[in-house]
Amino acid sequence: MEEITIDSLTQTIKKRESHSHKGSYGRLLLIGGNYNYGGAITMAAKAAIYAGAGLVSVATHSINLPALHANVPEAMFVDWRDQNTLVQLIQQVDVVVLGPGLGQDDYAKKLMTLVKESISHNQTIVLDADALNNIAKNTSLTPRNAKKIIMTPHQVEWQRLTGLKVQFQDEKSNQTYLQYIAKNLTVVLKSEKTAIFEREHEPHFIDIGTPAMATGGMGDTLSGIIGAFVGQFGETAETVYAAVYLHSFIANHLSRSNYVVLPSKLIEEIPHFMSRYSQK
Ligand SMILES: NC(=O)C1=CN([C@@H]2O[C@H](COP(=O)(O)OP(=O)(O)OC[C@H]3O[C@@H](n4cnc5c(N)ncnc54)[C@H](OP(=O)(O)O)[C@@H]3O)[C@@H](O)[C@H]2O)[C@@H](O)CC1
Ligand SMILES: Nc1ncnc2c1ncn2[C@@H]1O[C@H](COP(=O)(O)OP(=O)(O)O)[C@@H](O)[C@H]1O
Ligand SMILES: [Mg+2]
Secondary structure, eight states, rough: EEEOOOOOHHHHHOOSSSSOGGGOOOOOEEEETTTOOOHHHHHHHHHHHHHOOOOOEEEEOOOGGHHHHOOTTTTTEEEEHHHHHHHHHHHOOOOEOTTTTTTTTTTHHHHHHEEEEEHHTTTTTEHHHHHHHHHHHGGSSSTTSSSSSEOOBBBBHHHHHHHOGGGOOHHHHHHHHHEEEEHSSEEEETTTOOOETTTTTOOOEEOOOOGOOSSSHHHHHHHHHHHHHHHHOSHHOOOOOOOOHHHHHHHHHHTTSSSSSSHHHHHHHHHHHHHSSSOO
């Protein structure tokens, strides 16, 4: 396994061209946030916007609209019951982030079917949380038409997907299981030593995480950062390495003076760190 270093940031985070506009930095759609989990999709959306995504829409339960706009006025809102608008939007964006706070009820599964049927071969999809739990129960929900699928399971979500118990999730087994899930798949296996697996690639890991990150919403935040990075810098493994590194790097920095690192605080630091570690 190869360790990801700080160089991944300067290699990936490009200087912005003066001849550019919001459309140059990725159109993102985030889908999630059932009535009891609005915070998850709000954190993911805010993280995506603070990580530089040009245009961000959020399809969520309508109960989340006031809180979403109070926290992230930059995000556009779609009621996830409005399926016609949602399908149009799915077809227009570069990247879909599906799953934070999505839930596992029948409507959540219906949304996953809609995404699967609407997404095409020039789009990337980031699957987190309940998107993974729903696929674990029914593999036909996997959006195989996407150009690239990036899954971001924690260890128990990976166990649900693969059947591999946490104690048996070693490098070789994790790498082997990729092929059973989908082609064009990248897996970000989150733990105290998050590792990234992609077929025909040496697995990569970070060693800069901190237990100060062990708080609800930290993974939702990562899914938004990954979506934004893919939208701006392309869907390569290197882009994912940089997103994963940045997330823990900021947390590590904040943990020097904070017992616990709140996702909201981490998110606010993203533009500053991206400026400091971008190509000059
Ligand atoms: N503010 C909001 O709206 C938030 C909403 N959220 C939404 O909640 C939904 C459910 O997601 P979830 O991740 O909380 O639940 P689940 O998948 O059951 O996993 C937890 C179980 O796994 C175990 N565990 C063992 N190892 C682990 C590891 N390395 N990393 C993590 N867990 C590990 C752990 O073990 P235990 O606590 O028993 O020790 C526990 O039994 C989902 O939609 C998500 O988006 C959250 O994002 C929070 C903020
Ligand atoms: N002890 C730890 N050391 C390093 N990183 C951690 C630790 N605990 C949690 N994390 C990180 O925090 C994030 C938690 O993700 P996840 O479990 O999906 O949270 P949530 O679903 O609540 O948003 C992952 O990026 C994980 O690597
Ligand atoms: Mg999670």
